[in-house]
Amino acid sequence: MNPHDISRPHAPRPADTWPPEVPPFRPPGPPTEPPGPQPMPAPRPILPSWEEPDPGTFERDVANRLLEQRVITVSGRLDDALANTVTRQLLLLGQDDRRKPITMHLSCRESELGAALELADAVDLVRAPVRAVVHGTLRGPAVAVLCAAARRAAHRNAMVVLSLPEESGEGTASRLASLAEQHALQVGQLCHRIAQVTGRGEGEVAADLEAGRLLSGEESKDYGLVEEVV
Numbered sequence: 001m002n003p004h005d006i007s008r009p010h011a012p013r014p015a016d017t018w019p020p021e022v023p024p025f026r027p028p029g030p031p032t033e034p035p036g037p038q039p040m041p042a043p044r045p046i047l048p049s050w051e052e053p054d055p056g057t058f059e060r061d062v063a064n065r066l067l068e069q070r071v072i073t074v075s076g077r078l079d080d081a082l083a084n085t086v087t088r089q090l091l092l093l094g095q096d097d098r099r100k101p102i103t104m105h106l107s108c109r110e111s112e113l114g115a116a117l118e119l120a121d122a123v124d125l126v127r128a129p130v131r132a133v134v135h136g137t138l139r140g141p142a143v144a145v146l147c148a149a150a151r152r153a154a155h156r157n158a159m160v161v162l163s164l165p166e167e168s169g170e171g172t173a174s175r176l177a178s179l180a181e182q183h184a185l186q187v188g189q190l191c192h193r194i195a196q197v198t199g200r201g202e203g204e205v206a207a208d209l210e211a212g213r214l215l216s217g218e219e220s221k222d223y224g225l226v227e228e229v230v
Contacts, residue, residue, distance in 0.1 A: 078111035107136035116141035123148035198224030
């Protein structure tokens with residue numbers, strides 16, 4: 001026998017050890033309870049949404065509601081745009097019902113001479129009676145609109161300023177002369193309207209316009225511009 005053919009015993013593998021290793025004893029832990037129902041997450045607060053209303057839409061809605069009550073407001077600067085808007089409102093109400101009066105609230109700190117006279121002419125054309133009420137300050141040529149109304153009133157704290165707007169122009173000498181002539185004609189129309197209502201002379205009215213005479217509500221009644229103070 002060849003000594004090299006004798007097989008040598010293999011070293012025992014860990015898995016073949018005997019007896020097998022036993023893991024150390026560990027006492028059982030406390031019994032675990034099954035998980036209960038999980039709380040629902042708190043709902044997110046619902047915040048009210050607020051959208052800023054369109055000022056133009058709000059003003060139109062208010063104007064339409066006032067028109068339904070046959071009320072027109074003339075406030076701010078009386079220029080051609082405002083005069084055209086109020087003229088359309090007057091014509092609309094005048095055609096709707098010629099018997100019911102129209103109430104016009106006047107509060108204009110600034111006014112253009114041409115626009116004021118055009119609006120006064122529109123008041124003359126309306127068949128329905130127009131009652132004008134002054135509140136706040138009414139300055140300059142806008143007084144012509146007050147004088148065109150069939151009935152005139154003023155708040156006790158109202159202020160009426162008899163004055164003329166400053167006029168300026170550009171162009172050639174002939175154009176400036178034409179503008180000056182037109183301005184003088186319009187001033188004459190304003191004086192005539194005020195004199196016709198108050199019973200005063202046009203010369204006196206023209207002097208008060210040049211001086212910028214200031215009248216309270218009671219003084220406006222004494223002057224003849226309004227018939228009552230409310």
